[in-house]
Amino acid sequence: MVTYIIRRLIAAVLMLVIVSIATFSIFFVIPRAAGVTASDFANRYVGVKGATAETVKATAEKLGFYDPLVVQYGRWVKGIVAGSEFDTGVDVEHCPAPCFGYSFITKQPVWPDLLDRLPVTLSLAVGASVIWLVTGVATGVLSALRRGSIFDRGAMTVALAGVSLPIFFTGIVSLVFFSYKFGITAPGGSYTPITENPAEWAYDLILPWITLAFLLSAAYARLTRAGMLETMSEDYIRTARAKGLREPRVIVKHGLRAALTPIVTIFGLDLGLLLGGAILTETTFSLNGIGKYGVHAIAVGDLPQILGVTTVATFFVVFANLAVDLLYAVVDPRVRLG
Amino acid sequence: MKMRSALVVSAAGAVLALGLSACGGGTTTNNSGGGGGGGSEAPAAQPTYNAGLEAVVNPSTKKGGTMHMAISEDWDSVDPGDTYYGLSWNLLRIYCRPLTTYNPAPGNKGNEVVPDLAQSLGEHSADFKTWTYKLRPGVKYEDGTAVTSKDVKYAVLRQLDKTTFVNGPTYFNDWLDLPKDFKTVYKTPDVNTDQAIETPDDSTIIFHLNKGYGGFDNFAALPATCPVPQAKDTGIKYREHVVATGPYMFDKVQTGKQYTLKRNPNWDKATDPIRLALPDAYQIDLGVEANDLDNRLIAGDLDVDLAGSGVQTAQIATVQGDPNLKARADNPTVARTWYMSILNDNPPLDNVDCRKAIIDGADRVGLQTAYGGPVAGDIADGLMPPMIGGWKKLGLYPTATGDIEKAKADLQKCGQPNGFETIITFRSDRPKEQAAAESLQQSLAKVGIKLTLKGFPTSEYFSSYAGKPAYTKANKIGIATNGWGADWSDGFGFMSQIVDSRVIREAGNYNLSVKSPEIDGLIDQAFAESDTAKRDAIWGQIDQKVMEGAYVLPEVWSKGLLVRGKDVTNTFINNAYQMYDYLNMGKTS
Numbered sequence A: 001m002v003t004y005i006i007r008r009l010i011a012a013v014l015m016l017v018i019v020s021i022a023t024f025s026i027f028f029v030i031p032r033a034a035g036v037t038a039s040d041f042a043n044r045y046v047g048v049k050g051a052t053a054e055t056v057k058a059t060a061e062k063l064g065f066y067d068p069l070v071v072q073y074g075r076w077v078k079g080i081v082a083g084s085e086f087d088t089g090v091d092v093e094h095c096p097a098p099c100f101g102y103s104f105i106t107k108q109p110v111w112p113d114l115l116d117r118l119p120v121t122l123s124l125a126v127g128a129s130v131i132w133l134v135t136g137v138a139t140g141v142l143s144a145l146r147r148g149s150i151f152d153r154g155a156m157t158v159a160l161a162g163v164s165l166p167i168f169f170t171g172i173v174s175l176v177f178f179s180y181k182f183g184i185t186a187p188g189g190s191y192t193p194i195t196e197n198p199a200e201w202a203y204d205l206i207l208p209w210i211t212l213a214f215l216l217s218a219a220y221a222r223l224t225r226a227g228m229l230e231t232m233s234e235d236y237i238r239t240a241r242a243k244g245l246r247e248p249r250v251i252v253k254h255g256l257r258a259a260l261t262p263i264v265t266i267f268g269l270d271l272g273l274l275l276g277g278a279i280l281t282e283t284t285f286s287l288n289g290i291g292k293y294g295v296h297a298i299a300v301g302d303l304p305q306i307l308g309v310t311t312v313a314t315f316f317v318v319f320a321n322l323a324v325d326l327l328y329a330v331v332d333p334r335v336r337l338g
Numbered sequence B: 001m002k003m004r005s006a007l008v009v010s011a012a013g014a015v016l017a018l019g020l021s022a023c024g025g026g027t028t029t030n031n032s033g034g035g036g037g038g039g040s041e042a043p044a045a046q047p048t049y050n051a052g053l054e055a056v057v058n059p060s061t062k063k064g065g066t067m068h069m070a071i072s073e074d075w076d077s078v079d080p081g082d083t084y085y086g087l088s089w090n091l092l093r094i095y096c097r098p099l100t101t102y103n104p105a106p107g108n109k110g111n112e113v114v115p116d117l118a119q120s121l122g123e124h125s126a127d128f129k130t131w132t133y134k135l136r137p138g139v140k141y142e143d144g145t146a147v148t149s150k151d152v153k154y155a156v157l158r159q160l161d162k163t164t165f166v167n168g169p170t171y172f173n174d175w176l177d178l179p180k181d182f183k184t185v186y187k188t189p190d191v192n193t194d195q196a197i198e199t200p201d202d203s204t205i206i207f208h209l210n211k212g213y214g215g216f217d218n219f220a221a222l223p224a225t226c227p228v229p230q231a232k233d234t235g236i237k238y239r240e241h242v243v244a245t246g247p248y249m250f251d252k253v254q255t256g257k258q259y260t261l262k263r264n265p266n267w268d269k270a271t272d273p274i275r276l277a278l279p280d281a282y283q284i285d286l287g288v289e290a291n292d293l294d295n296r297l298i299a300g301d302l303d304v305d306l307a308g309s310g311v312q313t314a315q316i317a318t319v320q321g322d323p324n325l326k327a328r329a330d331n332p333t334v335a336r337t338w339y340m341s342i343l344n345d346n347p348p349l350d351n352v353d354c355r356k357a358i359i360d361g362a363d364r365v366g367l368q369t370a371y372g373g374p375v376a377g378d379i380a381d382g383l384m385p386p387m388i389g390g391w392k393k394l395g396l397y398p399t400a401t402g403d404i405e406k407a408k409a410d411l412q413k414c415g416q417p418n419g420f421e422t423i424i425t426f427r428s429d430r431p432k433e434q435a436a437a438e439s440l441q442q443s444l445a446k447v448g449i450k451l452t453l454k455g456f457p458t459s460e461y462f463s464s465y466a467g468k469p470a471y472t473k474a475n476k477i478g479i480a481t482n483g484w485g486a487d488w489s490d491g492f493g494f495m496s497q498i499v500d501s502r503v504i505r506e507a508g509n510y511n512l513s514v515k516s517p518e519i520d521g522l523i524d525q526a527f528a529e530s531d532t533a534k535r536d537a538i539w540g541q542i543d544q545k546v547m548e549g550a551y552v553l554p555e556v557w558s559k560g561l562l563v564r565g566k567d568v569t570n571t572f573i574n575n576a577y578q579m580y581d582y583l584n585m586g587k588t589s
Helices: A002-033 A038-043 A053-062 A069-082 A110-145 A150-164 A167-181 A198-231 A235-242 A247-275 A279-284 A290-300 A303-331 B002-024 B086-094 B149-158 B171-175 B216-220 B235-240 B290-299 B313-321 B352-361 B364-370 B404-413 B431-445 B458-465 B469-474 B491-499 B517-528 B532-548
Strands: A084-087 A092-095 B066-071 B100-102 B113-115 B130-134 B197-201 B204-208 B248-254 B258-263 B281-286 B333-342 B377-379 B421-427 B450-456 B477-485 B552-559
Touching: A002 A038, A002 A069, A002 A303, A038 A053, A038 B458, A069 A084, A110 A150, A110 A198, A110 A247, A110 A279, A110 A290, A110 A303, A150 A198, A167 A198, A167 A279, A167 B290, A198 A247, A198 A279, A235 A247, A247 A303, A279 A290, A290 A303, A290 B458, B066 B290, B113 B216, B130 B216, B149 B197, B149 B204, B171 B216, B204 B216, B248 B281, B290 B313, B333 B352, B333 B377, B333 B431, B352 B404, B352 B431, B364 B377, B364 B431, B364 B552, B421 B431, B421 B458, B431 B450, B431 B477, B450 B458, B450 B477, B458 B469, B469 B477, B477 B491, B477 B552, B491 B517, B491 B532, B517 B532, B532 B552
Parallel strands: B066 B281, B421 B450, B421 B477
Antiparallel strands: A084 A092, B100 B113, B130 B204, B197 B204, B248 B258, B258 B281, B333 B477, B333 B552, B377 B552
16 A cells, blocks of 8 residues: 555656656747747746847746756756745845746746645635536436436436536626626635634635536436446345345445546546646636646746646645545455555 | 706715815926825716716715725736836836826826826926926835835936836936946945935935937936835845835835735825825735626625726626626726838838838727727827827828728839738737737738738737747738737827837847837937927828828727726826726725
């Protein structure tokens, strides 16, 4: 078990390196292959209405664009491991490790920005995941057990709608009605840290949670239903019933547990992706999380911010997968790690 | 009964407007004071459609409340030395005081420069190369220390460092008579800069220019003249704590998320004739989803859409279709022109008649539709928008829907009777620009000019592609979609960067097509002209020359559909910023 975890951790670090190299390459190598020069890159960061050639050159030098790409990448990695320096004009500021560099646009260090936005994304992802997991799995189980009933058909129709409707539609519509027309939920952009006021935190996030959960629980309901239908027709379920086990025990311990394996897999991936930034939800509800930060970074071509977000997102996806693999052993006794 | 009520309300409004005038103290154009609250003598208006264009809507002197503003994106910086957004220049006057500013008054009165930190407008030498300002006595920073002219000098000099403060304009870099060995205040702090700016005493500042300019008071209105105490300057990190001289100071700064401001206890109304300082606090949310922002503004959950560019396309019909909402809206023309540069580096567009064929053949009604129709802009027949001094209707290309016969005749004259092929660029993440390029493609196809569309992302559009002469020439780009807004509403503030061939740089250009020695000569004449009316007339002449040379295809003079906040007082469009004036807004609750 320990060996397995160590092996996976090494693989996770390798994955982070590969993703960062890929991001770096997409940002620099591909444009350079298309003829974009270091000065062109610098020109993006010299204000909205252009600058003199001297200013562009000085900016390119300051941002290190004339250095070979390997050197630029090495500098970024060094910043994470050992920290780096930044010229504020007045003096040189030290950015302690892990320093993900300074934004080309805002000139702010990226790591504190990410830490600042992480609680928002965590709150959104964790809260929504509880709702979608509970409602999705419960709906799926009930639908499977009452196959063909009005409940089953109704639930699956709602689920289909949930999967089909984009969050920027359901989000805006729900904001208009619940926040602005009826005033029963918080307006967009509302967020109170859980440490300040847990009730306010939940109130502010209930609408984003439900909207996001509506999308994902639909998929979980359909997946659970399909799994339960398959499992409940297995021979061992018949055997369990023949042994005289009570129906709830048959459903939960023998049916649901077996049907949960694919749910756990997809849940790990979904949660990992969301922790790396629930882009659409955060944008629609104006929540300053990692996803919205990343979208803005891409729009303005801010490489340090982009690298910071992709690294954090990769971290969460990789470790969510690791957690899923470890959970397998709990959910399915046949799985042994080693 | 209704009429009587209306009269009562009108009378009350007029009384309040007079009250505001009294607060403002003095006339708007004298040399000792400014406007104030909507400007002295500013008419008050009922909250009806477009009421805010020429009058103060909901005038009031009521204090209190929190002004809740929001914007869908972030802007460059709150550091007055590092910002180039109109909304920022408008807003920052609540926390800092430049030497001069624009009269907080509706209509064209807003274009007048009035003294702010300075006691009066600048006194100039006969050749307009030397400008002297005296600071008002008693102005203090938020920490209680006195503001001196040396702080203004330091503020202007520090922002010349464009590798640290990349965002601000370069007017002072270009016009101050700086010593050759001066680099930046940080790198060469010991270099004597008195030949550029002198401060003979704590209240006097003298600017020395390398060439005369009669409109220097506009430079003095740039945020760069907001004083910065050298001891508190933290370079690029100064934006995290700008030391206030205005009635408000920063309370919390969360870059990219939120700013909050509270009252500055050391601001003294006695030193400030133009500010009312009505709200108790400001909350400015950044990154609010644009459609959600509109909904919140309409619902009254927000007071001001800080961007000042109007509601999103999705909301235009809603606002126009609802009488109550429409009564809260204004549709100002802004000093921004959407246009297409007709690049003349490669044949056949090096021939003026081939360029004219493009303008004559263009369906400019179609281009207007692409930008959102009449509510989003008026069809332009020149580069210069109507609110700029010296503007006149040119009428050189009178058929707005496209004149196919005339375009074909142009093609005959330029030796391309069967038309030609060229490439048009646009910003691929701007649907309106793409729609305009497609519209032009369709209309020019009727005269035999075949356009190939090529889109590039905004972040690289000017730096690597459409603003880079080497790229456009090598890749035979014939037309580049473009847009430009005024730094201030005169010919210099709007035109100088987009018609002067001598400002074309290696990349990052908004003008690659106007390269005329005759126009460059006229620009020099305008710089040297001290009489405002004559100077404006020269800029009008330049606009005409640009169109005669067919260097650009003007599309629309931009307009925005702005919605006034439900509980906001003293709302009016200031023509200097072409958005609601943020200086003296207040809250009813």
